[in-house]
Amino acid sequence: RQMTEGMRNSLAAGEFYLEYQPRFDARGRHIRSAEALVRWAHPERGRISPAEFIPLAEQNGLIVPLGDWIMRTACETATHWHGIGVSVNVSPVQFRDADFVQKVRDCLEETGLEPSLLELEVTEGILLEDADRAISLLKELKKVGVTLAMDDFGTGYSSLSYLRNFPFDVIKIDRSFVSDLDRKESARPIVQAILGLGRALGISVTAEGVETNEQLAILTADHCNEVQGFLLARPLRAEQVAELLQEMP
Numbered sequence: 001r002q003m004t005e006g007m008r009n010s011l012a013a014g015e016f017y018l019e020y021q022p023r024f025d026a027r028g029r030h031i032r033s034a035e036a037l038v039r040w041a042h043p044e045r046g047r048i049s050p051a052e053f054i055p056l057a058e059q060n061g062l063i064v065p066l067g068d069w070i071m072r073t074a075c076e077t078a079t080h081w082h083g084i085g086v087s088v089n090v091s092p093v094q095f096r097d098a099d100f101v102q103k104v105r106d107c108l109e110e111t112g113l114e115p116s117l118l119e120l121e122v123t124e125g126i127l128l129e130d131a132d133r134a135i136s137l138l139k140e141l142k143k144v145g146v147t148l149a150m151d152d153f154g155t156g157y158s159s160l161s162y163l164r165n166f167p168f169d170v171i172k173i174d175r176s177f178v179s180d181l182d183r184k185e186s187a188r189p190i191v192q193a194i195l196g197l198g199r200a201l202g203i204s205v206t207a208e209g210v211e212t213n214e215q216l217a218i219l220t221a222d223h224c225n226e227v228q229g230f231l232l233a234r235p236l237r238a239e240q241v242a243e244l245l246q247e248m249p
């Protein structure tokens, strides 16, 4: 409860900020886009993890104004990156907001960001409650021209049927599969199957949570489209991303 009150004031007080974790081409050489990740610098408690405050914000509804602020800030930042896209995590609660699609439109129009440079990362949570509504929302978003990604792929219940019915452009392989790549024999065939699925359906595949050179080598050999993880880059401040883009265009 205390944290709920705190959060409301904190948004107004500017205590939230974004970091951006770069996503790279298959070889881990060139930055293709970056994922916005929200951070909370609490004046007394220090940094609070989103793993702690996002679930609270989802319960108390603050995720809607917070999510609006995240999307707008991310779009505004990406306009300075000259063709490098930005991805934003969208909570199922934001997805329930009747104004969500209009907010996306407004955000693109007001910041001037090219629609395809905004990627929305959703988890299957959005599909669980009312799948028909979710399909029609995703189709509307598609018309707006944004890129749609299914996050944490492979961890849910019926991800395969979702791919058949939903217009996703990108699959993000959950990092649990990636971290198993150099530990468990069964991991590589699973990752290969996801990559084959992506190829067959014309969906780009991003591997998240790449932490070792061995994992990267396997993903590159198996033609994963994009890689992301601490090995390549940690979440960075916007200025650091801009610097990296100058160093390795």
Ligand code: G
Binding pocket: 036, 037, 038, 049, 050, 051, 054, 070, 089, 090, 091
């Ligand atoms: O950045 P980190 O690994 O600490 O994030 C922990 C969790 O918080 C992850 O599940 C991540 O998806 C989620 N998260 C981080 N930033 C955002 C955000 O901007 N919006 C939403 N909805 N979730 C986020």
Ligand code: G
Binding pocket: 021, 037, 089, 151, 152, 175, 208, 209, 210, 211, 228, 229, 230, 231, 235
């Ligand atoms: O749920 P989602 O996939 O959006 O989670 C993103 C979170 O994953 C971010 O908070 C980010 O800090 C974290 N992350 C990004 N790269 C790595 C990595 O290489 N290893 C681990 N353990 N976490 C990572």
Ligand code: NA
Binding pocket: 035, 089, 121, 151
């Ligand atoms: Na994500």
Ligand code: MN
Binding pocket: 151, 152, 172, 174, 175, 208
């Ligand atoms: Mn993920």
